[in-house]
Amino acid sequence: MQPKRMERREWVRWWVATLALCLMTACSYGAKTWNGGSGLWSDGNQWTPSGAPGASDDVVIDTAGAKVLLSEATTINSLIVSNTATLTFTNWTTKLTVAGDVWVRPNATITLPPAFTNGGMSNRVWIACDDLTIDATGKIDANSKGFATTDGTLLDIYANGEGGGFRRGGGGHGGHGAGRNTGGYNGIAGRTYGSATSPEAPGSASVTFKGYSYVGNAGGGAVRIECAGDALVNGEITADGGGGTIGSGGAGGSIWVTCDTIQGSGSLTAKGGGSSALWGGGGGRIAVHYTPALQAAVTPIPTLVFSTYAAPGTMSGDRHLFGDLGTLYFPDNYFLSPTITRLTGRWMVNGFTNWAVDSLTISNASIRFPHPTFKLTVTNSVTVFGAGSLPSAGLGLGGDEFYLAKRRMASSSVGGPELSVGGSLGLTNGGCLFVYAGITNATTAAYGAHVRVGNALDVANNSAIFLYSHPTNGGSVKMEVGSLKVATSGRIEASEMGYAGNDINMAGNGPGRGLSGYGGGSHGGRGGVTNIWPSPNQGLTYGSSNAPVTAGSSGQSPTLVGGSGGGVIWVEAANSVTIAGTCRADGEGASCNSMGGGAGGSIYIRTRVFSDTAGALLSAAGGTVGSYSSGGGGGRIAVWRAADVTEAVLQTTVSGGGGVIVAGSPGTVVWKRITGTVIVIH
16 A cells, blocks of 8 residues: 555544544544434434534444434534444435545444335435544445336236346346246346446345245345545445345346445455346446555455356256356456456456456456457466365356346357466366357358367366357357366256347247247247147257267247347367267257247267267257247267276257147257378467
8 A cells, every 4th residue: 555545544444533532532623423213314303413514524323223314415524323223325316525534443334124016115225534444344235226126916027127137037236137038937038237447236136926926025225335535344335226036036226336445355246146036137336446556555465355246046057048148347457467366357457358367266256358359378287176066166267248138248250269278277166167259250260269279178067167158140159278177077068058038029049040930940940830839830850970160050030039049069179089978069949838949059069089988978959948839850979989998878859849730850860980190280
């Protein structure tokens, strides 16, 4: 820290502590002390000496358990909240302007009233001050204080907030919520909205169904701190969404801080709620605008935690989409290091397009670099490991653009992101890799993102790789590795990550898209059709059976959103591929009767030695749906190898989904021998 700033801060803290001591011994230096239990700030009878505080007053709220409600813009000289007291802000325009300092002492809280509806009163914590200090166990708490859950007697309802979940979908804000994304009984996840650099919107909610014993949850609230000097956070600033055990989660809210420097060992969080809920809420937004030159002088780097985590929920499994991380904005990369343990969110530093480091370790944290052509180069090895749950840690590349119809991120530019690792890449104990492909065209490579690992790519038990194709262009991820190993409960997942469905009554995406009614998407096999809609038409098959690298096409729906096709798992290994777990590129189905299923995608493996164990699975099946709808066609699988070292017969699935009149037809499976040398150039 700058010496002058340190001297000033220490002097201010000494002065404030001395003032508090004097107040307790009946001394007075123009101070106002709260003398009541619960009441309005404007009630002069609850202050000593009598009268509501004014611009020249030093304010102390230290009565144990006191609850003070501030409902209008107010100016004072300084503020101390302590001794389990609570200061509550109500109304959006209530700004507390403090000429001096704000000090939230241990066990004290600044907070908001309960959550609000779209048409009701909205609230936020808004403080302008010189310096801000939050002691350990002190907090600014806006958890579940954003948009409220909507009480619904019908299934067809959105929750409150611009990103409110539909039916059972989790709320969205900085990141989309978790959910099936096609509609039906499972619902559609909430969308993204708001600003990454100037976040002030509350988080959106999920729905409560009366009579179904299904309780939705509110989004996180909004916190705005305008600090002319330093912010010292040893406690908490929180704006998390709510989460329960029988409903979906609310999205994280907003935390926006401006200051000279931010310091401390506490945390700032705007997490999506619902780790034990059906569907989790999306992450919120955090922006900290410090002065880079002053922050750079703060050494060592503070151990602050910044998190806009997205809760996955209990239903975000093999064939469902997780909620997405919210955003973390900073003016530079001061808090970014090759050992990431305290950052979770999409890293939004302006102009940050590439990063080269010797090694990279991510532990119990998740970070994504969303620039559409971001290049991450690691000379040695990368390790991503979590706390055991999936996904408790992650590394992500790309995904800067949100596609409304499918509540899904994608990379918007031609070419897409790149990851180059000179050594090995290990995903363990809930660790994940997320890659969002960009756009391809006739003059670019045949892939929309590129992962290169010089040695081993290991996907350990309960860990995963998620490969997202571009939802409208179909550009996909190519992986070139020394070797690949997928453990028994590890997986590579591209299910529902191919061509995306479009809005109601629009044909889907992809060359084999469903063309009318509830038609299923096609790829290796043709999608199913139904006679419920006039003149049903099947999409055509496409792609290569011997070297399949095309995504599956989406289905069509006149009432919801057609199912997405499966994405692409494309692996070229110089040495070996060992599969004990699962590799899926299935098309999307649903539990409703009003959509066509997506076609299976592609799995293409080329290696010198291929091996598998009992229970291993390669799947590119078409999505299966309910009555009155049509399943997707099967996808394509091809495995090229020079030698096999297998323990069991590998399971492969390219089945088509069902259909009322014509079911989706199977795709293709090809096994080929390579003669000669396998060469993979990195």
